[in-house]
Amino acid sequence: GAVVSQHPSWVICKSGTSVKIECRSLDFQATTMFWYRQFPKQSLMLMATSNEGSKATYEQGVEKDKFLINHASLTLSTLTVTSAHPEDSSFYICSAGRIAGSYEQYFGPGTRLTVT
Amino acid sequence: QQQVKQSPQSLIVQKGGISIINCAYENTAFDYFPWYQQFPGKGPALLIAIRPDVSEKKEGRFTISFNKSAKQFSLHIMDSQPGDSATYFCAASIETSGSRLTFGEGTQLTVNP
Numbered sequence: 001g002a003v004v005s006q007h008p009s010w011v012i013c014k015s016g017t018s019v020k021i022e023c024r025s026l027d028f029q030a031t032t033m034f035w036y037r038q039f040p041k042q043s044l045m046l047m048a049t050s051n052e053g054s055k056a057t058y059e060q061g062v063e064k065d066k067f068l069i070n071h072a073s074l075t076l077s078t079l080t081v082t083s084a085h086p087e088d089s090s091f092y093i094c095s096a097g098r099i100a101g102s103y104e105q106y107f108g109p110g111t112r113l114t115v116t
Numbered sequence: 117q118q119q120v121k122q123s124p125q126s127l128i129v130q131k132g133g134i135s136i137i138n139c140a141y142e143n144t145a146f147d148y149f150p151w152y153q154q155f156p157g158k159g160p161a162l163l164i165a166i167r168p169d170v171s172e173k174k175e176g177r178f179t180i181s182f183n184k185s186a187k188q189f190s191l192h193i194m195d196s197q198p199g200d201s202a203t204y205f206c207a208a209s210i211e212t213s214g215s216r217l218t219f220g221e222g223t224q225l226t227v228n229p
Contacts, residue, residue, distance in 0.1 A: 006159075032215065043205060043219045044160070093159045097215045103148040105215060107159035 003027050004096050006108035013084055013115055021079045021111045023094030029074035030096035034105065035067075038091045050077050084115040120208050122220025129227050135193040137223045139206035142187065146208040148215070151180065151191045154203045154222075163204075164191070196227045 003026040013019050023033060032051050036044040048064075050056040050071035058064045066088075068080040077096075081088055091112055095105040121140045129135045139149075147168055152160035166173045166180040166189065173180045179192040193200055206220040 004159075034216070041222075041224075043222050046216065049216060091157075095159075095217075103165070103209065103211065103215050104150070104162060105217060107152070107161065110157070110159045112157070 002104070002106040004094065004106050004108040006092075006094060006111050008111060009109060010112040011114070013113070015085055015115055016083055018080055018082045019084055019113060021081075021092055021094075021113075023077045023079070023096070023108050025075045025096040025106070028096075030077075031074065032097045033071055033077040034095045034097075035069060035077075035079050036093045036095070038093060038110075040091075044093065047079075081113065084113070086115045089113055089115045120206060120218050120220045122206050122223060124223060125221065126224045127226070129196045129225065131196065131198060131227055131229050133196050133227075135196045135200065135225055135227070136190060137204055137206070137225070138188065138190045139208075139220050140186075140188045141208050141218075143208070143210075144187070145210050146218075147211055148209045149180070149182065149189050150207050150209075150217070151178075152205045152207065154205065160205060193225075196225075198227045198229050201225055201227050 005024045007022045035047045038044050047062045048056045048058045050069045052071050052074050056069035071077040091110050093110040095107045150165035151163045153163045154160040164175045164178045166182050177194045182189045204223045207217040209215050209217045
């Protein structure tokens, strides 16, 4: 149990275009989903926290107009990178917390974004 | 005060040996301490986690030791195998913050055959 999927697993896009990444909890409902960014050989950097039906909370320094997060249901959150630039190239990972107040977070497999 | 310091940055162990990774924290409000394993190009996977009310937790070859007074916790991997070669992250969170995780810097473990 506790499987989280991401789609796509990798994407290449041209500079200036927008890219949407989906995060789904497959076998549980998640009140909270988290979006992380990870550069090579570095730790995970939390970008934002999203709760179902409400606006996402962004970490300091993360542009909310550039990284649009929608958490429309208890099993789906999306991250849209708008007007992508090469510096947005990174590994994006989502995680989901169970609905029943458990501490555990379950991570998706990640999405590799390359902006050319 | 939200930081979690992890060491070493990299670790090389022989097959069958014990791998030990250490983490230290400052915020005494942290009440959940998980360890994650990450393979290249994959998302992190929860390995084992501990709460501050116990000093040790063991699951198979993985053991967390927790020292509340020293504000330190460590991961021990017994009988390390080449398949354990991965990056390991410690983390900490506070229940009232909605399980927001603060990660350590990561340790790249290599287990030689």
